Amino acid sequence: MADYTENPIVAPTKHSDWYARASSALADAGYRRGSVRLAVLELLDNQPCALSAVEIEEALRHRAPAPKAASRASIYRILDELEALGLLARLEVGQGIVRFEAARESGHHHHLICDHCGTLIPFRDEELERTIHQVSQRVALNVSEHEVVLHGACSDCTS
Ligand SMILES: [Zn+2]
Ligand SMILES: [Zn+2]
Structure with missing residues (x-):
């Protein structure tokens, strides 16, 4: 060994x-x-x-x-x-x-942030990606990247 x-x-x-x-x-x-x-x-x-x-x-x-x-x-x-x-x-x-x-390029994900304790949780969602892709086709911007951050209170901070 x-x-x-x-x-x-x-x-x-x-x-x-x-x-x-x-x-x-x-x-x-x-x-x-x-x-x-x-x-x-x-x-x-x-x-x-x-x-x-x-x-x-x-x-x-x-x-x-x-x-x-x-x-x-x-x-x-x-x-x-x-x-x-x-x-x-x-x-x-x-x-x-x-x-x-x-x-x-790989491992693309988004983030959940607890505004109380600062905890950061990564998440992925295929449906969200598809929606963002569709929206990107419709907007007046040549979209190169995107990021989504959801703010709130994590389970520790709500219990
Ligand atoms: Zn928290
Ligand atoms: Zn991350």
Whole structure:
């Protein structure tokens, strides 16, 4: 059995197309393959939905090995770089909190946000997608993307 504890850097993580696209876009833009930058990419690559900068900072702190200098400022800077390169989708979830997720072609989904506790729940709905597609044909816009956010109170906050 393989033992990865000796060298946790080569953990058996599978990278997606998004990860490959993101790392080459960063390289093309002249950014170094810094450990924090790669750790942020890897983390976002393995998320089903969006994270805030604070959550990213927390998650990186609990990782082994902890990248050096993973300050919130450096995480914000990396998120800005990735967003400017069109690699991240930004989600304003209220109360001034912004969350980020990998902008991928696959895994398209929408979001439910609890305005009381800030919980974010991803959802998919084929009928909604069909409807949006039909509406897109009728409007005076060459629609390239869409996002749907439903606000309310989650089950914890209504009980
Ligand atoms: Zn999401
Ligand atoms: Zn809630």
